C-alpha cells in the first residue's frame with residue numbers, strides 16, 4: 001500500500017543536509033514532497049524517533065535467506081564454497097528462500113538491494129512495497145566450453161522487462177570462476193546495455209594464490225567441482241587485471257575488495273565511478289585482514305555497504321552492518337558511514353534519483369531509530385547506541 005501524510009519525528013537526518021530537529025516529512029503517494037522543521041500539530045507524531053534514509057543494501061545472495069546461521073569459514077574461502085554448493089543442492093525451494101529474504105529486508109528498513117541471482121529469480125513475487133531490487137544475473141564459467149552458455153544466459157536475462165522494483169544487471173561471479181574471455185564478454189555486454197555490473201574481487205587469499213600461481217586450495221576446489229581448466233588463468237594474474245576493464249562501465253561494483261593491493265588502490269583512486277562494496281560482518285566472519293575501506297574513502301573511491309547473504313552473515317539488516325562498523329571505528333565521521341549505507345550505495349546501483357536521501361521527489365522510505373534516554377542526539381550516538389523503532393515505507397509507518 002502506498003501512503004500519504006505528514007510525519008513528525010524528533011530528528012530527521014536527510015542525508016544531503018544538516019539534521020532537522022522536530023522534523024516533518026510530507027509524503028504524497030509514497031513520494032516525499034517536503035522536509036521541514038516543525039512543530040506541525042497536524043502531522044502524525046512518530047514520537048521519540050530519528051528518521052534516517054532507507055537503507056540501501058548493495059550486496060545480497062537472497063537464495064540463502066533460510067540459513068539460520070552462517071556456514072563455518074575457518075577453513076577458508078575454497079572450503080566454504082564447497083559447503084555453499086552442498087547447501088544449494090539441499091535447498092527445497094529457492095523462490096521461497098528469496099521471498100523470505102525480501103521480507104527480512106522490508107522489516108529491516110531496506111529501500112533498495114543489489115541482489116545476485118542464479119537461476120529462477122522470482123521477480124513475479126515482488127510487490128510494490130518491496131525494496132527496489134537491482135538483480136545481477138550471476139554468470140559462472142571458468143572452462144572455455146562454458147563461454148557460449150554463459151553469454152546466452154546473460155543475453156536472455158537482459159532481454160527481460162525491467163520494472164521500477166526489478167532492475168537488471170550482470171554479475172560475472174569472480175576471477176576464479178569466470179574465464180577471462182567470458183569476463184570481458186560480459187563487461188562489454190553490460191556496457192552495451194548500460195546496466196550495472198557486480199563482480200567479486202580480491203576477496204580471499206585462496207583467490208589471490210590461484211590468480212598468481214594457478215594452484216592452492218581454490219584450484220583443488222574447482223577441480224573437485226569439475227570446473228577447472230589449466231590454461232584459463234595466466235600465471236601472474238592479479239585483481240588489477242579485472243579492474244581495468246571496468247573503466248568503460250557506468251555502474252561497476254566490486255564486491256568485497258578485502259585484499260586490494262597498492263596498485264589497485266591507486267587505480268581506483270583514478271577511476272572514481274567504481275564502487276567497492278564492503279560487507280563488514282562477512283569480512284569478519286572469514287577473519288580477513290583489515291579492510292582498506294577508510295583508505296579508499298580518503299582517496300575518493302566510493303565505498304558502499306552490503307550484508308552479503310546469510311551463508312556468511314547472521315542476518316540481512318544493513319542497519320546492523322552499519323552499527324557493527326560504527327562501533328569499531330570511532331575515529332571515522334558517522335556521516336561517512338551513513339552515506340555508505342544510503343546515498344553511496346544508491347548511486348552505485350543507479351538509484352540516486354529515487355533513493356538514498358530523504359529529499360523531495362524521492363521515495364518516502366526511512367528507517368526510524370530510537371535512542372536510550374540518556375544518550376546525546378548526535379549522529380555518532382545514533383549509529384553506536386540507537387536501535388530500530390520502526391520503518392516508514394513509501395508513506396506508511398510500521399512500528400518495530
Ligand SMILES: [Zn+2]
Pocket residue numbers: 059060061116200255308309
Ligand atoms: Zn557475494
